[in-house]
Amino acid sequence: LAEVLKIIVPLNLDKEFTYKHYNPNQELSELIGKRVLIEFNKKVITGLVIAIDSQEELSGINEILDVLDEKPIIDTKRIELLRWIAMYYIASLGDTLKLFLPEFLNLRSRLFVKVNTLALFKNSVDDLQKSIRKVESNVWHKYSEFKESTKLNDNEIDYLYEIGSIDIKETLKEIQYLPTNFKVIIFENLQKTKLSPTLKRVYKYFINKPDIIHNSLILNENKITTKSVKLLESLGLIELVEVRNELQTNSIKYTLTKEQSKVYQNIHQSSNQLHYIWGVTGSGKTIIYFQLILDELNRGNSSLVIVPEIFLSSQLFERFNKVFPNQVAIFHSRLNPKERKELYFKIVNKELKVVLGARSSLFINIPNLSLIIVDEEFDSSYKQDNPSPRYNARDVAIVLSKLINAKCILGSATPSVESFSNFENGTLELHKLNERINKNGEVNVKLIDMVSARNTGAIKQEFSEELYKAIVNNRENLTMLFQNRKAYSLYHQCSDCGVIETCDNCDTTLTYYKNGRYLKCNYCNFIKKVSNVCNLCGSTNFDYLKYGNEKIEEDLNELFPKLKIVKIDSDSIKRSKDLTLLNKSIAEGKFNIILGTQIIAKGLDFRNLLLLGVLGIDSQLFSNDFRAKEKCYQLLSQIIGRVARYPDEKGLVLIQTNSPNNELFNFVIEGKTKEFLENELLIRKKSDLPPHSRMITIELLDTNVQRLEKTALAIYTHFPRSNYYDFFEPITPNVRRINNYYRSLLLFKIDKQKDKSGKKFSNQMKNYLIENKEELSRLRIRINVDFINNVI
Ligand SMILES: [Zn+2]
Ligand SMILES: [Zn+2]
Numbered sequence: 001l002a003e004v005l006k007i008i009v010p011l012n013l014d015k016e017f018t019y020k021h022y023n024p025n026q027e028l029s030e031l032i033g034k035r036v037l038i039e040f041n042k043k044v045i046t047g048l049v050i051a052i053d054s055q056e057e058l059s060g061i062n063e064i065l066d067v068l069d070e071k072p073i074i075d076t077k078r079i080e081l082l083r084w085i086a087m088y089y090i091a092s093l094g095d096t097l098k099l100f101l102p103e104f105l106n107l108r109s110r111l112f113v114k115v116n117t118l119a120l121f122k123n124s125v126d127d128l129q130k131s132i133r134k135v136e137s138n139v140w141h142k143y144s145e146f147k148e149s150t151k152l153n154d155n156e157i158d159y160l161y162e163i164g165s166i167d168i169k170e171t172l173k174e175i176q177y178l179p180t181n182f183k184v185i186i187f188e189n190l191q192k193t194k195l196s197p198t199l200k201r202v203y204k205y206f207i208n209k210p211d212i213i214h215n216s217l218i219l220n221e222n223k224i225t226t227k228s229v230k231l232l233e234s235l236g237l238i239e240l241v242e243v244r245n246e247l248q249t250n251s252i253k254y255t256l257t258k259e260q261s262k263v264y265q266n267i268h269q270s271s272n273q274l275h276y277i278w279g280v281t282g283s284g285k286t287i288i289y290f291q292l293i294l295d296e297l298n299r300g301n302s303s304l305v306i307v308p309e310i311f312l313s314s315q316l317f318e319r320f321n322k323v324f325p326n327q328v329a330i331f332h333s334r335l336n337p338k339e340r341k342e343l344y345f346k347i348v349n350k351e352l353k354v355v356l357g358a359r360s361s362l363f364i365n366i367p368n369l370s371l372i373i374v375d376e377e378f379d380s381s382y383k384q385d386n387p388s389p390r391y392n393a394r395d396v397a398i399v400l401s402k403l404i405n406a407k408c409i410l411g412s413a414t415p416s417v418e419s420f421s422n423f424e425n426g427t428l429e430l431h432k433l434n435e436r437i438n439k440n441g442e443v444n445v446k447l448i449d450m451v452s453a454r455n456t457g458a459i460k461q462e463f464s465e466e467l468y469k470a471i472v473n474n475r476e477n478l479t480m481l482f483q484n485r486k487a488y489s490l491y492h493q494c495s496d497c498g499v500i501e502t503c504d505n506c507d508t509t510l511t512y513y514k515n516g517r518y519l520k521c522n523y524c525n526f527i528k529k530v531s532n533v534c535n536l537c538g539s540t541n542f543d544y545l546k547y548g549n550e551k552i553e554e555d556l557n558e559l560f561p562k563l564k565i566v567k568i569d570s571d572s573i574k575r576s577k578d579l580t581l582l583n584k585s586i587a588e589g590k591f592n593i594i595l596g597t598q599i600i601a602k603g604l605d606f607r608n609l610l611l612l613g614v615l616g617i618d619s620q621l622f623s624n625d626f627r628a629k630e631k632c633y634q635l636l637s638q639i640i641g642r643v644a645r646y647p648d649e650k651g652l653v654l655i656q657t658n659s660p661n662n663e664l665f666n667f668v669i670e671g672k673t674k675e676f677l678e679n680e681l682l683i684r685k686k687s688d689l690p691p692h693s694r695m696i697t698i699e700l701l702d703t704n705v706q707r708l709e710k711t712a713l714a715i716y717t718h719f720p721r722s723n724y725y726d727f728f729e730p731i732t733p734n735v736r737r738i739n740n741y742y743r744s745l746l747l748f749k750i751d752k753q754k755d756k757s758g759k760k761f762s763n764q765m766k767n768y769l770i771e772n773k774e775e776l777s778r779l780r781i782r783i784n785v786d787f788i789n790n791v792i
Contacts, residue, residue, distance in 0.1 A: 002058050003028045006051035009040060010101060012158040012388075014092035014766065016050065022063040028052045033072025033079060035105070037065040043169055048097055050079050074100050074365055077403045084399055088758045090696070090765050090783045091389035098154070099389065100363045104341045111143035113157070114167040128156055129165050140169065155387055178226055178240065182213055185239045195235075202228045203237060212243050254323065256291060260284055263431040264291045267409065272429045273401060276377075276419060277411040279433030281641040282440060285411045288433075289373050290323050292409065293354055297324065301370035302353040306393055308379040309333060309358040310602060313580065317356065324354050331357030331364070359384065359393035362400060370406045372397045376602075378416035378634055383788040390784045413641070413673075414634045417627075417684060418691045420677040441649030445640060445669045447660040461555035462547060467613045467654045468559065471593070474611040474652075475563060478586070480594045480604075481556075482639050483549045483615045486569050488514035490546035492530070496539035501528070507737040514550050524739040549595055552615060556593060563592040568600055601638035605645060612643045614655040621662065624734075625790035626689050629664050633676055636668045690786065694750040694758065697791050698765075699782040701741040711779060712744040719768060724754035725761060733792050741780065745792060758785070 005028060006016040019038055021028060031049045038047050039062060046068065055061070074082070078100065086096040115137040131150050135141065141149075147157065160166045184206045195203065202224050232238045256264060260283075267275050267288070279285045293303040307316070312332035320328045329343045329352040346352045350367055357364075359382050362372075374382070374397050382393040394410065401408035410419060410428065422428040448464045458465040471479055492501045492512040501510045503521035510519035510528060519528045533540055544551070549567055556565050566582065573579050586594065586606060594600060594609075614636070621632050636655070644651030655665065667676035685692045698715075702708035712730035719727060731745040750761050765783070769776065784791060 001054040001056060004053050004055050004058070004061060005031060005036070005049050005064065006053050007036065007038060007047040007064075008050055008093045008097050009038075009045060009047045010097045011045075011094045011161070012092050012155050013094040014086070014770075016093065017047070018053065018055070018061055019047075019064045020058055020061045022065075031067060032076060033074045035068040035073060037068060038062070039065060043167070045168070048074065048101075050082070050093075072365075073105060078363075078365060078400075080403055081396070081400050084403075085389050085391055085396065087762050089389040089391050089785050090762050094158075095155070095388045099360070099391075100365075102340065102344055102364070104337060104344075112140040112169050113143055113146040114138060114140050114169070116165060116167060128152070128160055132160065132165065143168075153387060178229060182243055183211075183241045184209075184213065185241060187237055187239070199228055199232060203232055206232075206238055254287055254290060256287055257284065257435065257437060259433055259435050260288050263433060264288050266431055267292065267407070267429075268295065270429055273405075273407055274398060274422075274428050275407065275409045275431060276415065276423060276428040277409060277431050277433060278415055279411065279413060280436060281413045281638075282436040282438065282645065283413075283433035284437045285375070285433065286319075289375075289409070289411075292371055292373075292407070293324065296371045297327065297353055299370070301368045302347075302350070302355065302366045303371040303373070304355045304357070304361060304364075304366060304369055305373045305375065306357060306359060306361060306382075306397060307375045308381045308602075310381070310599070311376070312356070312358060315580065320354060320356055327352055328354045328356060331355065331361045333358065362393055362396055369404055371409070372401050372406055373409045373411065376412050377410040377419060378412055378414060380631070380788045383786075385784070385789055386782070388783065390782075390787070392786055392788070395786070414637050415673075415677065417630055417677060417680050421681055421691045424681075438645075439647045441644030441646060441651055443640060443644050443651040443653060445653040445655070447665055447669070448654055448656045449660045450656050450658050453656075460559060462552055462615060463555065463559065463613075464654075464656055467656065470611055470652060470654060471560065471563075471613070475560075475592060477608040477610045478594065478606055479592060479611040479613070480596065480600065480609055480639070480642060481552065481613045481615060482596060482598075482600065482617075483547075483552050484597050484620065484635075485546070485548035485616055486550075486571065486597060487511040487520070487548040488550035488554075489544035489548060491544065492519055493543045493545060494534040494537060494539050495541035495543050497534060497537040499534065499536045504528075505738070505740050506735060508735045511548070512544060514554075523735060546619070547616075549597065553595055556595065560593070564590065565593045565595055566591040568594060568596040570597065570599060573599055598635055598639075600642070601635055604642050606642075607646055608649070609643055609645070610649060610651045612639060612651070612653045614639070614653070614657075617655065618658050621657075621659070621664065623790065624792055626684070626687075627788065627790070630680055632664060633668060633673075633680075637671070637673065640668070688749065692752070694752050694755075694761075694786065696748040696750065696761070697782075697784045697787055698746040698748070699784065699791060700744045700746070701738075701780040701782070702778065703740055703742070704778075705737075705742040707778065708742045708744050711775065712746065714775070715746060715772075718772075720764065722764070723751075725750045731792060 005019045005021065007019055008016055017038070017040070021031070029052055032051065033049065035046050035048055037044055040047070044065065082093070082096050082100060085091065085099070086093045115132050115135050131152060135146065135149060152160070157166070161168050186207055205224065229240070233240060263277060277285050277288060289305065296303050309332065312330060317328060317330040329347050331340070331343060335343070343352070344364065347355055347364055347366055355361055355364065355366055374394050377394045384391050398408055400406070419428060423430040448466055450464060453459050453464045460468050489512045491509050493499070501519050502508065503510055503524065503526050505526055506521055506523045508521065508523055510521055510526075512519055512530070517530045519530055520526070549569060553565060553567050556563070566586065568582065573582070583604070585591070617632060617636065620635070621628060625631070640653050643653055657665070664676070667673070667679070684690065689695070700708060700712055702711070709730070716727070716730055721727065726749040728747045731747060733743050733745055736743060748761070750758070755761050769781070
């Protein structure tokens, strides 16, 4: 028997491919986790070796062309994680590999794409193929530029490649990088006379600069490229010696309260791997994180702290950096590729041992990782909706920690129903923090029945009389108003003929932005100028239904002309810097009223914020999402937590609602989180909903609605039935067409007792997809396991 390599490729293919080594004496197991170059469908691409297998006959098996890495870039435990993600989330191995390949290691950054002319004249051309018609054919385009001009995603490009409409090739140029800090040893050599002017300049620079050199400094200030440094090194003129950062020990001191210290000790001494810190707002979970991270640093280990993207600010970094100077890497989406690459290598080279990042930082091959913290674990941004794999970072963190034998700490003030049920069944060890470090003020929460307010005329615009008066009374302090909908109104309707403006590409109405005078689709970002005259009847009267924050701002300006208002939403906060600046001017007292979407639920901390008015919560409470109540509860408790945060402050919260009798409000008003979660868990259990069962949606998309419905029905009819899952008739979603793709949903409910790991159903579904590849090839299929964001 002879050994062969099992290789996966970063294309949407759920397969391991077999290759042999060109060097028969090479120990193959050393190649696991390394990238190799292979010939694949007559093209040269990068693959990752994930296993060794043995085979009797080696003839007919292709050889790999080259090994790209000296050290594995993904260790064996993370290869197991990769396999688990592909299994549990029913994704292809190839798509899952993309998660683990940072963009500078992913071949796509070095790919070129060519459109095949012949493919464009085929009889059956689908919409994807149409989208490449405008691209000049038979010419190699940079992958990124091709993607930009066609607006296609990676999966769609993979599909076009599979059907032969495009060719993809890779440049074989190896990516080179320099150590972050290094010294240069100079060698005298006659060869230098033959150097190009550029190399001469670089060589001279090094002769005159014998001390430690910082990589970025060279690159930026002296216009020296990595390539020229590497060239000089290869000519034997210089040698680079890496210099590691000295650890600074003068970190700031912090002290744990009695309660914090008890929780820390309990976690420290516990033999359990999975923990949960349930701490009320302001109870100082972070201090416990610090202490746990410090322990790991003292053992020479690394820690990973995952937070929702929106939290990743320079303030957070500074806070961590003060405690762990020169040891913190912060990974956020605003890093440029160069910064990202530099940080990545500092982490894998153990220069930085505390990694702070959004969900994608889970896939960095952090050496000696022994502690994973997932803060605000309930946050729905931990779930990736697109592209596949549609994973939940919280759950992947738990699986990773088990694989690498690390401790995993989840934390929040309002646990998710999933985690709450995991306290009850003993999966998570629960630790509670009930005391705030700084004693906060008192908050009185009241409901305002908007139906009766409207009936008795006790309203001004969108404000109840009571809220209006409260704003007037609070004018010396800070007021916060919550309206989660952006724009002016959800509908723009002709008052005379009733026609509502809708999207050209989706079956949905267009949202009206009065300030910019345009209508916008929330699904495909289609934008249309607003016309003053109805296209259908010529009327000039319009109704605006379901108001958003632009309308509230307009009302506020009218009702309170003297008060200064600041509107905060995802349009006004594009970068974390914006939020920092806003925070500063609010703290300086430049505003009386903060009008915000859910963006204000997180992190805002102001003195004298004594009034909160909740204007639009009903639309979120009444949706067909079974998690609606849970999400509302979390959102409301977070924003209420912003009020009266300082001792002796007295705060008031007024919630305007059309359904004051909804039981959710009782739990909110009395702050009974545990009771709410118990109640919610009971309801879920009765209706056999998650976490009691596992729910999976299969979303089918097609430009042809008849074909879509036929396929959906065929799957429903032919997909095998079994006793461990329920399978429902195809559902037509509320928004039936998005971006010209019609949608149909198939819903599966899996009995977790009978398919604990998810493997049974995953195999069943994957087999079905392979067996019916032909019929399904016209569709786009999105599989979403444990969906959080409502797709219906
Ligand atoms: Zn009209
Ligand atoms: Zn649209």
